[in-house]
Amino acid sequence: MKLFRSTAVVLALTTGLLALPAQAEMAQQNTSGDPLYTANAPKGYAMIGDLIIARPLLIGATALGAVAFVVSLPFSALGGNVKEAAQSLVVEPGKAAFVRCLGCTTSGYNRD
Template sequence: MKLFRSTAVVLALTTGLLALQAQADVAQQNTSGDPAYTVEAPKAYSMIGDLVIARPLLIGATIIGAAAFVVSLPFTALGGNVGEAGQALVVEPGREAFVRCLGCTTSGYQQN
């Protein structure tokens, strides 16, 4: 009986995930007229993937980059490129993790 229930649950979840794309295509029609939403309107499955996979990895990259920046700080100070190291190791992954909209491919806010 447990095998039947678990198979039914897996089948129901798989069917639900496959239906997300069709449901997202219907919901993606922008009727607000706001140009911020017409520039890039991500689909639901890209938002879920971004939330579950990309954001935790980017937050981890920001933390690891901050630690690497602190460790490399004496060397970058001697080389005179502290700003570039901070930008590459901390700011860029942090911007992608916290400023980019969910499911979007471009970071920051679009200003027209």
């Protein structure tokens, strides 16, 4: 019975997490006329969902990616794609977890 409950909770959280970017994108409104503000103006529920659900999962994905990168490092070095492996296993989840603003759907800073 515990396995069924655990599976149901994981599926419910995953479904909710997958719906957050679509809800956040639909809910954005341009109140100031500034396109930069429009791109990075998520609603409160998107921020709460990001803080409670998405960030812990992304931090866990970054840690697991780092472990997978270290394990695969000899094979990546032999194949000559260490930079690509590091980028996809560690850097991308890390940017999504630590650089992205709370509730935003895009990573990184807007540099003009």
